[in-house]
Amino acid sequence: MITSINKRSYPNTLIVILGQDKGKSEYEEKGDITRITDEEGNVTGYNFFNVDQVIDYDKLADGQVKLTNDDLAALNKKLAEVGFNDQLAYGKPTLVYGYVKSYEKHPDSDHLHVTTVEVGHGEEQQIVCGAPNIAQGQKVVVALPGTLMPNGQMIWPGQLRHVDSYGMICSARELGLPHAPQKRGILVVPDNFAVGDAFDPEKCDELLASGQIKL
Template sequence: MIFAYNKETIGDTLLVIVANDENKENQTERKKNVARIQTADGKTVAWNFFDASQYVTIEGNGQVTLSDDDIDVLNKQLEMAGFEERLAADHEPKIVVGYVKTCVDHPDSDHLHITETEVDNGQVLQIVCGASNIAAGQKVVVAKPGAMMPDGLMIWPGKLRGVESYGMICSAKELHLPNAPEKNGILVLDDDAVVGEAFPVGK
């Protein structure tokens, strides 16, 4: 679940993205200050909460973090609007330090690699990466499914050349870090970086 807010560009509206929107043929139903966005077959992919700053405290732009109390307030808005669905709190960091346990060549590509990358307490994700400098034994920055990058790109599970991938191993440029090099390649962290810790990104 991705919470996104940017008052300057879209106004005082909190976006809650709950699923990957692939077909783009959506239906919108608005009740009071809440709009539900669904696919043609009735799957909810997002919510819009209008005039959001009147009932929740939102800090920052882009992907934002909400407290349990904020989630309760949003669920109350859903209830008052007459929607039966409810939001669940998710405080797990989405952009974190990872450790590349294995890295092998993609069987159907001359530049892609298939990694097994640990992201927290033994949790390992299969991530396909195209960076030439990726290698086993590195500590890297991983955007897990449910992350929103500083440029607005949302990360969801997918497939690259037929191989499932559950996240993205990031470059400094993709993270909008100061003085990020223009050349391609993932950001390799120092050995003392702690696997699973949230990694701060630019906005």
């Protein structure tokens, strides 16, 4: 689940993204809440309007926000009041440290590689990567499907040159780190970073600034 705010374009509105749209979306309004479903009937999101009546909207900054348990409880209570039966809850983090278990050349590209990346909890994902510095045995930052990147890009499963890819191995620039190098390449983190742990932007940027991690 992703929760975000855009105070200029959508004032006093909380946007909740639960899944990837598949085909034409349908909208159901109840009170100040709109539920969005895809053509298969899956709930893909909610828009909470006049959300300052439910949570402390003024304390939240633009962009992706992490709501407190009290905020989630208040939103779920509002859902029930207007007649929606769904309950909102955060899942495990989607921007995590991963381990490049293997990589091989893409069958239809001279610069892409097909990697197998461990992302924690015994889970592995196939990710197509175009970075020139990708290598087996690296610890990296992985944006799994359902990640909202700092530039507003959503990460969903897809294909690159007809090969399935379930996420993105990130560069420091894609992660929005202030001390990101301007050259191309993924961010490689120290070996003592635990696979599956949530990405810590402040820690990684401090290490970048001090020269302890680099491309």
